[in-house]
Amino acid sequence: MKRFLSAVCLSFVQLAVFGAVPEFTFDRTVHDFGDITVSDGPQSCTFTITNTGVEELFILSVVSSCGCTNVSWTRESIPAGGCGEIKATYSNEDGPYPFDKTLSVYLSGTKKPVILHIRGSVHSKRLPLSQTYPAHIGKIGLRGLEEKVGNMDQGQTRSSEFMVANISRNPVTLGWADVSAQLTLPGGTVTIEPGETARVVFSLRSDRTLWGKNTYYATPVVDGKPQDTKVTFWAITRESFASLTESQRKVAPAADFSEGSVEYRIDYPAGTEYPSFFLKNPGKSTLKIYRVQPDNERISVLEAPETLAPGKGAVLKFSVDLSGLGKDSDNLYVVSIYTNSPGEPVVHLYINAIIL
Numbered sequence: 001m002k003r004f005l006s007a008v009c010l011s012f013v014q015l016a017v018f019g020a021v022p023e024f025t026f027d028r029t030v031h032d033f034g035d036i037t038v039s040d041g042p043q044s045c046t047f048t049i050t051n052t053g054v055e056e057l058f059i060l061s062v063v064s065s066c067g068c069t070n071v072s073w074t075r076e077s078i079p080a081g082g083c084g085e086i087k088a089t090y091s092n093e094d095g096p097y098p099f100d101k102t103l104s105v106y107l108s109g110t111k112k113p114v115i116l117h118i119r120g121s122v123h124s125k126r127l128p129l130s131q132t133y134p135a136h137i138g139k140i141g142l143r144g145l146e147e148k149v150g151n152m153d154q155g156q157t158r159s160s161e162f163m164v165a166n167i168s169r170n171p172v173t174l175g176w177a178d179v180s181a182q183l184t185l186p187g188g189t190v191t192i193e194p195g196e197t198a199r200v201v202f203s204l205r206s207d208r209t210l211w212g213k214n215t216y217y218a219t220p221v222v223d224g225k226p227q228d229t230k231v232t233f234w235a236i237t238r239e240s241f242a243s244l245t246e247s248q249r250k251v252a253p254a255a256d257f258s259e260g261s262v263e264y265r266i267d268y269p270a271g272t273e274y275p276s277f278f279l280k281n282p283g284k285s286t287l288k289i290y291r292v293q294p295d296n297e298r299i300s301v302l303e304a305p306e307t308l309a310p311g312k313g314a315v316l317k318f319s320v321d322l323s324g325l326g327k328d329s330d331n332l333y334v335v336s337i338y339t340n341s342p343g344e345p346v347v348h349l350y351i352n353a354i355i356l
Contacts, residue, residue, distance in 0.1 A: 022109045023053035026116070028201055030160040031088075033120030035132045038096060044089040047116055049105075051078045058108040062086055065102040068094055069118065073105075088118050096124045111242070117160075129165040129195060137229045138222045139168035140192070147233045149204050153240035157205040164200055166192040174198065177226050180216035182207050183233060189221070206237050211291035211338045239290070241342040253310070254283035255341045261350035268355050270322035274302070275351050280313040288340040292316065295334045299351070322353050329355045 031045040051057040057078040062071045068091045074084035088103055098121045104113040121132065121143075133141030142164055152158050166172050175189040184203045192198050204216065216233040219226050244252070258278045266273070281287040287308040292301050303317040318335065325331055330352070337347040 022051065022055055022057045022107065024057060024107065025050045025052055026114065026159070028159045028161060029115070030117040030119065032161055032163055032199065033090070033118065034163050034197060034199075035121050035123060035127070036092065037123050037126055038092065040092060042089050042092055043120070044087060045118060047086045047088070047103075049078070049084045049086065051080055051082050051084075054080050055109070056080065057084070059084055059086065060106040060108055062106070063104040063113075064088070065104075068092075068099075069101050069103070071103060086116070088116075090118060090120075092122060094122075096122045098122070129197070130167045133163070133165040133167065133197075136167065137220050137227045137231075138225075139166065139170075139172045140174060140220060140222055141165040141167040142231070145229065145231055147202075147231065149233055149235035152204070152206055152235045152237045153242070154206045154208055154237060155240045155242075157203050158235065159201060159203045161199055161201045163197050164192065165197045166194055169194050173223055175221040175224075176218050177221050178217065178219040178230070180218065180233075182210070183216045183218060185218055202233070204233060204235055211237055212293040212336055238338055238345045239340050241345070244342060249342055251284040252343070253281055253285050253287035253308075253339070253341050255287055255337065255339045255344040255347050256280045256282050257347060257349065260348070261352065263352040263354070264322075265354045265356060266322065268327040270325055270353065270355050273320045273322060273353065274317065275320060276315050276317045277349055278313060278315055279305075279308065281308040281310055283341065284310050286310065290338040290340070291336075293336045293338070294318070295336070298322070299333055299335060301335075316349075318351070320351055320353065322355070325353070325355050327355055331355070 027048040033043045036043060059073045062073050064071050070089045071086065073086045078084040086105060100117060100119040103116040105116060106113045129141055133143055135142040135145050142162065147160065147162055149158050149160055164174060171191050171193050173189040173191050176185040179185055182205050186200065190198055213234060213236045217230045219230050262275045264273050289304060289306055292304045298321045300319045302319055303315065305314040308314055333351040335349040339345060
């Protein structure tokens with residue numbers, strides 16, 4: 001039997017749209033069916049949406065990413081304080097393989113859909129938990145040590161879940177310690193019987209001091225003992241423009257790079273190169289650069305503006321350490337720029353170094 005653990009009083013985890021109409025919450029945005037077999041047949045789950053605003057809410061449509069998933073939803077209006085449901089049924093007819101399907105939920109008064117996930121692993125026959133949960137932390141097993149939360153706008157709290165298995169022969173208690181400030185996990189402890197699994201629901205809230213890709217941590221506490229291995233959670237956070245009016249968009253800043261990529265063809269052995277990119281703000285208000293984030297430690301940011309007035313330009317300069325790279329290698333690096341421009345909230349710059 002699977003135990004269900006919620007991060008907020010075993011109840012609702014919030015996915016809220018602040019500053020926009022309507023306002024709503026989902027009980028979760030991911031449902032994990034866990035490990036099932038082909039013979040288990042179709043699998044169903046239900047997501048609950050609560051209207052936390054003052055106007056009635058409609059679920060206009062729910063679109064599945066795959067014909068293997070059927071969906072139905074509340075067709076009536078959802079009054080303020082009321083709830084609606086979205087039911088998804090995975091056919092489980094495609095054979096043994098891991099799956100992750102999305103449901104795009106279109107709601108009245110919103111400009112983009114809410115994305116829900118259903119996922120799990122289908123096997124031809126039942127396998128020992130030690131195999132289906134290969135990341136072992138003491139007496140518990142997980143599918144992996146990293147949980148991907150995905151993209152998150154400022155002002156949002158995102159929820160997801162993962163499974164934990166007791167791979168020992170005795171009952172174990174599970175709790176959490178050293179949890180990052182923005183991360184919420186179940187309080188207290190839960191007992192997991194031998195050979196059983198528990199579903200852990202967590203939530204992650206945005207933080208205006210954290211932009212781009214950030215990692216969050218939690219330490220499992222098994223039978224009262226903090227473990228040496230942490231579980232990591234990561235999300236990419238960018239600015240939210242949900243509450244901008246059309247008039248505000250017309251006077252918004254813009255981020256325009258004259259070139260978005262640079263390529264080096266360098267004879268082996270390579271040293272250090274110093275790429276630069278020219279940025280201009282053709283918008284009508286001040287451009288803010290929240291973070292300049294290279295995807296590789298070989299790249300250092302030498303110069304980058306924090307703000308750029310309308311009509312002004314600036315140079316972003318980097319150093320790229322190419323020493324030690326192999327001959328006849330092609331090396332692509334990406335620098336992500338997070339801004340307050342509605343048209344370019346994230347700009348990616350590409351640096352390609354070809355060692356000849």
